[in-house]
Amino acid sequence: MSGIPRPGLFYWTLHGMGRWLWPLFGGIRVHGREHIPASGPYLLLSNHQSVLDPFFIQTWIPYPIHPMAKSTQFAGPIFEPVMKWVYSFPVRRFQPDPQAVRTTLRRLRDGYAVHIYVEGERTWDGAMRPPRPGTVRLALKAGVPIIPCAVDGAYDVWPRWDRHPRPGPVTVAFGRPFHLPHLEDRRQREAVLPEASDRIMHEIRTLLDLPTADPQSADE
């Protein structure tokens, strides 16, 4: 492998919180665990309802998965080591980030699983937003299996505009792996981008019948 440290007690403690702690605060249901591969490489693409989503999703994956997170989350002296020890890696916003693409492809090449929130940010109103084109381009370039994942209920537990979480039931669903065409050529990727975006969103949305954002408000 690539010399990345093995997970320790800290990782496994955080990893277990969604599964073992949340039943005390409203319960967590999971569907489709049989679709989670025994190992990487693959891309787990999910919607993003709450800051707690990593706990709700990753707790069902029995090995470390490498989530992409916004670079500002690595800024503080406490969060930087925490983010590193949960195998997260940064992506800079407002600009193309070739380093984030390289890190993703390197992780996949080394046999790891990578988790990306396709909408690029948490929902404001509970509805799914369109996917970030960069994520879809990355999926087309990577050519690895894609596991769709949907989380629901997390928005009611802790929407992004609220300061505190509240108890509530959460459901997580994993879908069947699917493939997008593996395209090295940029022009080819651009040509299939709309179709690939629709496919990804359809696969995620239909897992839990999630609501979709009004296209007029999609870029707010």
Next chain:
Amino acid sequence: MRTVRAWLERLGPATLPVPGPDGVILGPEPVRVKRSARQRPLRFGPGVLGWVEIYDRPEQGTIALTREGLTFRREGAAPSLWSLEGLKGVQPASSSLQLRYADQLLSLKFPEGSVRLWTRTLGEALREHHRRAGRAVVELQPCVRTCPLSKTS
């Protein structure tokens, strides 16, 4: 018990503020601004994991949105104007509004205001600004992308 989503549906769409006689669309409102023009590499295991912004010390002041842009005023310093033309990206974070202006990343925190309201109002102001210049906004985030208005009809 009503869910958060059900409450939002009852609220309906928000109305955007209209410019006052002084041309101010929104504000002035207290704000804490952090600027970042530098980045550092982040390492974990072998190689570089990615790049992370380095923020300067936060500055307290007030901010107002006009048709020209955002004006940030603070005590003992000249006001900063971030023109709408120069804004390259608009993205809300959990409790702050993050902007790309020239080569700077600006993080605006509103202790008494709504990030959502500022994001939506600034988005509308940007659309209007580009519309006046004959451009349509394709997307605001992660980067402001425009195209000629003629291509949208």
